[in-house]
Amino acid sequence: MLGRVGTLSVPRTSARLGAGTRATSAPPRRHRLFRGLDAGGGIGLLLVALVVVVAILAPLIEPRDPLAQDIARRLKPPGYVDARAGSFWLGTDGLGRDMLSRLIEGARVSLLVGASSTLISAVLGATLGLTAGYLGGWWDALIMRVVDVFQAIPFTILAIAVAVVLGPSLRNVIIVLGISSWVNYARVVRGETLAQRNSEFVVAARGLGADSRRVLLRHVLPQVTASIIVLSSLLVGSMILFEASLSFLGLGVQPPTPSWGNMVLDGVEPIRVAWWVSLFPGLAILLTLMGINLAGDWLRDALDPRQRAL
Amino acid sequence: MHGVFVLFGISTVVFALTWLTGDPASVLLPVNTPPDQVEVFRHQMGFDQPLPVQYLAFLGRAVHGDFGVSFRNRTAALPLVLSRLPVTLKLMASALLFAVLVALPLGMLAAAFHDKPPDYLARFVALFGQSVATPWLGIMLIFVFAVNLRWLPSSGAAQPQSIILPAIVAGAYSAAGLTRLLRSSLLEVLSNEYIRTARAKGLTMWMVMWRHALKNAAIPFITFLGIQITFMFGNTVIAEAMFAYPGMSRLAVEAITTRDVPVIQVFVLLAGALVVVVNFVADLLYAWLDPRIQLA
Numbered sequence: 001m002l003g004r005v006g007t008l009s010v011p012r013t014s015a016r017l018g019a020g021t022r023a024t025s026a027p028p029r030r031h032r033l034f035r036g037l038d039a040g041g042g043i044g045l046l047l048v049a050l051v052v053v054v055a056i057l058a059p060l061i062e063p064r065d066p067l068a069q070d071i072a073r074r075l076k077p078p079g080y081v082d083a084r085a086g087s088f089w090l091g092t093d094g095l096g097r098d099m100l101s102r103l104i105e106g107a108r109v110s111l112l113v114g115a116s117s118t119l120i121s122a123v124l125g126a127t128l129g130l131t132a133g134y135l136g137g138w139w140d141a142l143i144m145r146v147v148d149v150f151q152a153i154p155f156t157i158l159a160i161a162v163a164v165v166l167g168p169s170l171r172n173v174i175i176v177l178g179i180s181s182w183v184n185y186a187r188v189v190r191g192e193t194l195a196q197r198n199s200e201f202v203v204a205a206r207g208l209g210a211d212s213r214r215v216l217l218r219h220v221l222p223q224v225t226a227s228i229i230v231l232s233s234l235l236v237g238s239m240i241l242f243e244a245s246l247s248f249l250g251l252g253v254q255p256p257t258p259s260w261g262n263m264v265l266d267g268v269e270p271i272r273v274a275w276w277v278s279l280f281p282g283l284a285i286l287l288t289l290m291g292i293n294l295a296g297d298w299l300r301d302a303l304d305p306r307q308r309a310l
Numbered sequence: 311m312h313g314v315f316v317l318f319g320i321s322t323v324v325f326a327l328t329w330l331t332g333d334p335a336s337v338l339l340p341v342n343t344p345p346d347q348v349e350v351f352r353h354q355m356g357f358d359q360p361l362p363v364q365y366l367a368f369l370g371r372a373v374h375g376d377f378g379v380s381f382r383n384r385t386a387a388l389p390l391v392l393s394r395l396p397v398t399l400k401l402m403a404s405a406l407l408f409a410v411l412v413a414l415p416l417g418m419l420a421a422a423f424h425d426k427p428p429d430y431l432a433r434f435v436a437l438f439g440q441s442v443a444t445p446w447l448g449i450m451l452i453f454v455f456a457v458n459l460r461w462l463p464s465s466g467a468a469q470p471q472s473i474i475l476p477a478i479v480a481g482a483y484s485a486a487g488l489t490r491l492l493r494s495s496l497l498e499v500l501s502n503e504y505i506r507t508a509r510a511k512g513l514t515m516w517m518v519m520w521r522h523a524l525k526n527a528a529i530p531f532i533t534f535l536g537i538q539i540t541f542m543f544g545n546t547v548i549a550e551a552m553f554a555y556p557g558m559s560r561l562a563v564e565a566i567t568t569r570d571v572p573v574i575q576v577f578v579l580l581a582g583a584l585v586v587v588v589n590f591v592a593d594l595l596y597a598w599l600d601p602r603i604q605l606a
Binding site: 145146148149151152153154155156157158160161162163164165237240241244245247248249250251260261264265267268271272275278279281282285286287289290292293294 | 312315316319320322323324327437438440441442443444445446447449450452453457539540541543544545547548551552562563566567569571574577578581582585586589
């Protein structure tokens with residue numbers, strides 16, 4: 001948005017010209033985003049991309065059915081080779097299911113939970129934050145009090161309470177995580193909306209007769225998208241962690257559907273004899289989260305230099 | 311005043327939990343109770359009243375500390391949960407201690423050797439702590455230290471060293487955040503003029519850090535604690551459940567399976583109250599640490 005205004009109104013100032021010539025010698029402007037990409041950010045993006053590709057291709061690359069049980073080959077160690085069924089690279093779990101296939105299927109489930117619950121919180125929090133910041137008055141006061149209350153209840157505990165009430169299922173896990181973590185969005189978006197509310201382009205849009213809805217969606221929302229993207233990139237990771245915590249308490253994604261969280265739980269009981277059942281899903285979470293955190297940090301620095309890393 | 315309001319809000323959420331569970335009578339009474347007895351019971355308990363009336367009655371009882379009776383233990387819910395509070399507080403304090411013990415040396419090393427191997431180490435530890443799934447960390451610690459090395463007990467609170475593993479599990483995430491925070495705030499402070507003066511006076515890097523830089527990192531540290539207490543609480547729940555540590559979170563986790571709503575209500579309320587208290591203390595500490603900040 002800023003870029004377009006810049007090229008229209010001040011096309012020949014020296015600063016713009018400098019940026020422009022560089023942009024023509026190198027491929028298009030968008031690459032500006034990647035100029036600050038350091039090793040950490042690069043590794044992070046690679047890890048995230050890998051997990052996403054695995055999740056998308058899951059049915060094609062799973063060596064066998066992730067739900068197929070066979071008690072005869074339960075708790076086989078990694079590298080186990082069955083005369084008829086072939087090799088099990090990561091071993092089998094307590095029900096004789098192939099760990100590798102479940103890990104791949106689990107990527108799908110965990111990413112689905114992470115992404116959709118983040119989407120719910122983003123939409124909920126951004127809507128409340130935008131309206132609170134723009135409309136002000138009693139609505140703003142009410143929303144901010146609700147934010148205070150939600151901030152005081154530890155996330156996991158709120159999620160437990162809601163999960164107990166709703167009962168555990170894949171859909172409910174997504175809902176629980178979604179409604180437990182919109183608070184950050186509401187606070188950040190409200191703050192930025194307040195800053196934009198009386199800026200010239202908003203006043204101009206209002207002067208031209210745009211109603212609140214149009215002003216918020218067409219003029220204010222684009223200004224706060226960067227923050228929303230930054231918050232979301234890191235929240236997806238937190239959601240995967242929280243799903244693991246809920247799963248551990250029996251309130252997460254329910255078996256037989258494999259999520260990395262409930263796979264870790266599957267390994268608790270046989271930990272003395274079969275370390276691999278919980279090791280691999282936990283490692284998958286660790287690597288994915290490292291990827292998300294590295295990529296998220298880079299994204300924040302690239303998009304929003306104001307809120308740098310703590 | 312603000313805290314009182316927040317507590318009021320939490321109690322509203324807690325009340326909402328009751329009627330979201332559906333008909334409380336169906337949870338409280340045995341399955342085969344005759345319908346007419348169910349009606350009598352509903353009338354006795356006030357479940358047939360309109361919601362706002364029930365809500366006011368709930369608030370009235372809550373002010374007197376009456377949250378009903380635990381379905382499972384048949385004792386009043388509030389004293390039951392309160393009796394387990396000290397154990398949880400002790401665990402949280404230990405978790406915080408662990409976080410500080412990790413973060414302080416790592417943060418100082420990272421700041422002193424900015425962009426050198428110690429800094430990389432600190433950044434990696436921080437990244438690891440923020441990326442690891444709490445239950446998994448616990449299981450791996452049990453596997454290594456309880457099953458294989460047999461150094462530490464894997465459950466209970468019978469021995470003094472029983473608290474070590476739960477404290478690590480509960481504090482790992484905060485240790486990572488704290489390391490990041492100390493590193494960046496120390497780096498920021500170290501770039502100041504008066505630090506150069508102190509260095510020019512001949513003080514060593516470590517003296518400067520200890521005497522000047524850490525003091526300035528105290529304010530963000532306290533802010534961080536206010537935010538972190540909620541995460542630490544969540545991880546305490548996992549730690550208590552995993553290591554059978556007899557705190558109030560474990561009580562609440564047991565209440566999950568029996569759907570013992572009064573216990574969960576009290577637990578949520580107490581957790582919220584604790585967060586409010588911690589943030590209130592943090593506000594007081596601000597004013598004490600930095601005379602420029604005035605209490606509103």
